[in-house]
Amino acid sequence: MGADGAAPPTVEVLGPSGPYRTRTEQEITDVTGAVMAGMSQAPKIYVERAMRALHAARPLPDAERAAALSRAAGLFRSATLGGLTAQQYERAVTRVSGLPLGVVRTATRTCAERVAAAYRSVQEARPRGAVSDWRDPLVRTGQALWSRRGEVLAVHVPGNHPGTHGFWPEALALGYRVAVRPSRREPFTAHRLVLALRAAGFPDDHVVLLPCGHDAADAVVRGADLAYGGDEVIRRYADDPGVLSLRPGRSKILLTAGADWRDHVDLVVDSAVRHAGTGCVNVTGVLVEGDPAPLAGAVAERLAALPSLPPLDEKACLPVQSVKSARALERYVLDRARGTRAWLGGTGFVDELGDGSAVLRPAVHQLASADAPQLGAEVPFPCVWIAPWSRADGVAPLRDTLVLTAVTEDEELVDALVAEPTISNLYLGGRATHWHRAGLPHDGYLGEFLMRSKTTVRA
Template structure:
């Protein structure tokens, strides 16, 4: 099996305690070293002791790492697809996205710099506002739902932070490959670290860092809500709003929003709100989603797929199934199953299922009226609004709990490195101080 060692401050480290990672059919493919608490604490201390690399050296190393990460990646792509169950094309997309993110990390980070502030590298500033880091060591509790999540923390590295990544137990291969590439490109071993560990040790990484980012569900949001040093990244509950009018020209966009990249992301649409009768749109979506080939859908171990099917059936109580739990599983006969799309019609925009986010293409469609207002659209990472109602657009834009607003034929999964994901990461990493 492939050995995935920790990447510590003096090189790779293999522990006695190992975690076996299997592919979706149950075949063991790798053994991951799980670090004890003392090793984690000492490693984090080493990050604090390390000196900052000059900006030019960081940029050269990032650009080189991007090339190394994408080079000869066929075996990596195949392995991650086998373990994560994501389509091969999605892993190839993520590989290119991470490679590009290495090259553009500093430029992307600068998008969040206040217009009136200079960088600390600008030695021409004698007086004014200077954009500076809020700390020196940044920790990441990474997600395993999609490899592309590892493109974001590269901005911290570009800004001079030392970074420690705790990989997902489900898919540790992407951060291991990325950190190995960063080190080969010129980042010292005590600047970027991989720390696989058990859940009871994971908090030690965040405790020892100046700032941290943690991915997870609602429990992660609740756990770190009161901690100003940790940025929680939870469910997206992305939505689409269709006001009165012809939705047919936007059908491709709605289908793509639900199912693109296997429907596993926080930027995939899970709620569809329709002014007027939503049933015709639900029927059209069901026809399109049911025709998707297995190759573009996520694959899970059969036992996990059955558990998700049972959970969906329970959550969908009281909803009208257009694509229900009974058709969710396509058993491949090798211990794994493809999860087919699910679509349910809800009785109202106040139905609690509208906030249910599951790791496959799963959408809930409901009627929306002006009387419902903004309430059903709150707590949304991305809202695509198919409307030409300018007062409504203004209300959506000013709603604090809608992180991103896309108008018209723009799918919820649209992304550009210069656009904020959930605000700019630098809003958390940086501060502006006066120099006089």
């Protein structure tokens, strides 16, 4: 049974000629193992035809794309789409993902805000010296022109959090046609967003939803000019310059000697727990100049007080998985944590709810040094690795980081952090790692990947 006791309709293929229901379906189950819905599986030949149709379509004019994205944001946030109200959609996502209902509600709002701002956001990525239309008068004397690197984008977005879908509509803002392969774990967000975009004015052959198996999923990538996402299909193409693979976040916090750790316990806890600790922007590692033990103890005490509740409970704040998945993750983390000092979760962190699901409770481990391998571990629940850091360690332990919050007054250190190319985002002072607003780059601007500048002149 689906959300609110009603079985959701099958998640259909949304092809270039409209919805398409196949005989082959995949069961969508919630975290207790209960079947909630079926998802049609597009065969490879259908996918190949759909990709050709996207190539044949021509982009809408700029103003129409901007207006359609604005309308789609409102529809995604509040309309009944695919037979589900916004509330039913949020409960369905909660049940299959195990994210707390409050987190999913926030994600609905955030995703809608990103879609509404998509057209404006892509303009922020355009080089200041480039124009977006060859008809611009500046082209008559020679000008850089911002142009697409292709026409069709394949999107394979993971199902760990609905917010991951807030970025790919920027491709539509730039005139791309988009093929989305939804996550097998949580297909409802992709389905709802494609329906909203179509209802808002994007033709069916401009944005399609192609749930499919691995063989057909490869055809989605091969049939596109560029591809973007983070699932196993995308990772197989990681060396292809036409494929942008989402990286693990490994977000971190650095507290240097001038920062009193007592003033930043809230910062660490909030960075770990927001989004139920499942996001790439949640803090993974905390480095402290000095003894990390007092901070580790304080953070563990705060995290230990969080309740274990089913995801649909209004007070839930921790993620839930099936018992089988939770136990497998527990074994992985405990094995990875050998040799560390466990402040929380050292003997296990799975709290079974008795219905086939289990809460992933927080874990806090203290490391012996800033180069400990555990500092790079990222898992989908609040799990924090806290290590000592010294000036001799330098920037090396802070590399490969999506978001680094640095609480320091050392401008020379800040210069080094800004210069480090593998730190994608740098927050100075007490700013939580999950902070973001529309129009700012997440892991660079998506437009940097989708577009290029070419010199253009009209005689």
